[in-house]
Amino acid sequence: MSHLKEKILQDGVVLNESVLKVDSFLNHQIDPIVLKEIGKEFLEYFKEKEITKVMTIEASGIAPAILVATKLEVPMLFAKKSEPSTLENEDQYATNVHSYTKNVTSRVLVSKKYLSPDDKVLIIDDFLANGEAALGLINLVEQAGAEVAGVGICVEKSFQPGHQKLVDKGIDIFSIVRIASLENNEITFIEETE
């Protein structure tokens, strides 16, 4: 069993049938042992892909993304949700990302300087729910004419449509933990062999 799954069973809190609280070890306070293992699992899956850049979206994707980037020894680029005063519109790739969980739409952007058509980009995020964040990042990579090498997710809520949306786009997706259901205050996992 992955350490992340153990930690979810031990410290994850089911808030309701669609939200799992993991802020004691993944997206507020961060457990370095869990994070180290996450980096290792993503490396193992994506190491043959000749990745040139790891990309995520602020804020909670940054921690797992930097771990993988460190292991791959490539830069990590995070999409920003607020406009940096130092970056003109014509120097950005930007798109809108709607969060169903938070019911907000954010304009997310990266500097054109840090993505080029030669890049093979690994996208990393903490959660996959509706897939909006991942699709937004894919859109930014495509605007740059770069290639998406894959998407790596720490916790996938497989009962929400994100996974299927990425599969439909032909994306190579690897999720460390896949959750089948949060119903009845209980966490049910999809086992690795399924």
Ligand code: G4P
């Ligand atoms: P999507 O990107 O897959 O479409 O997901 P959705 O819009 O539903 O969720 C967006 C935000 O909500 C993301 O954070 C994501 O990490 C978080 N999220 C989604 N499901 C869960 C969950 O079950 N538990 C927790 N703890 N978070 C969840 P964000 O807007 O990028 O914010 P940030 O925390 O990274 O700044």
